Amino acid sequence: MQTILAQYKALLETVDAWFDRCLSRYDDQVSCKRNCSGCCRGLFDISLLDAALLQQGFAELEQQQQENCRSKARSRVQMLRSRWPQFGPPFILNDLPGNEWQRMPEDDQTPCPLLSDTGSCLVYRYRPMTCRLHGLPNIDLSGESFSDDYCTLNFRDIDPLKIPELRWQFRDLFTQEFDLLGAFSERLSGQRRLELDTFIPTALLIDFKRTDWRRAPFGEKGCTS
Structure with missing residues (x-):
């Protein structure tokens, strides 16, 4: 498992290298830089692989920092349960009906629980892929658009x-x-699954070791290869 996480972290670092090249070339046009947290608001869905890597960085924080972040994450879970009463550990979004989680309010300005009081990311080296891609359009060399948002x-x-x-x-x-x-x-x-998502706050509350990942409904939904 650690080998897979190490490979994924190396893959994420190639995203950083691409972003840095873009920033170097268009520094006067790009505001996105480390410690910029203007977009770190609302709920971002991430893969379970992102969640596991995020927890590695989270484990490196001081105990008080961890508890502060978990407290904020629990508050978010309470809000989510008012919408989805059945939403609980291990917080897999794909188990929810109707894919409502893909249509979360865009005006949610709640800061990410992993932001410090000064607005910097506490787990920057372990942040999810979506955080690394955000800010620039994701257009393939072929011209195919994976996201034209920026x-x-x-x-x-x-x-x-x-x-x-x-x-x-x-x-x-x-x-x-x-x-x-x-x-x-x-x-x-x-089981090989290609759609296993959670939110960043709930990623902090997943217990990877104690969860029985072979139980239903985990194995009943999601895309298989």
Whole structure:
């Protein structure tokens, strides 16, 4: 399991390298930088693989920091349970009916529980893929668009969707991500799953060691390869 997490962390570092190259080339057009937390609001869904890696970084925090973050995460869970009473450990979103979790309010300004009082990310080296990709459009070298969203503080004078230098091998990236998630879920539950999602706050509350990952409904829903 640790080998898979190490491979995933190495994959995430290639995303950082791409972003850094874009930032270096268009520094005057990109506001996204470390300690910028303007977009770290609301609920972001992440994979279970992201959640496991996030917990590695979380374990490195001081005990009081961990408890402060967990307290904020528990508050978020209470809010979510008012919407989905059945939502509980291990907090797998794919078990919820109707994929409502994919349509969360966009005006939610609740800060991520992993932000410090000064707005910096406490687990920056372990942050999920979505955090690393956010801010720039994700256009493959082939021209295929995986996401044409970008931070409104970036590229105010030019259209980033028309800048070929921002493109990258996103299809290959996501293929590798799914391969690792499939291997991770198979080791965890005995079944290869490509859709296992949770939220960042709930990721802090998942007990990977004590959860019986082979039980239902974990094995009944989600995409298989």
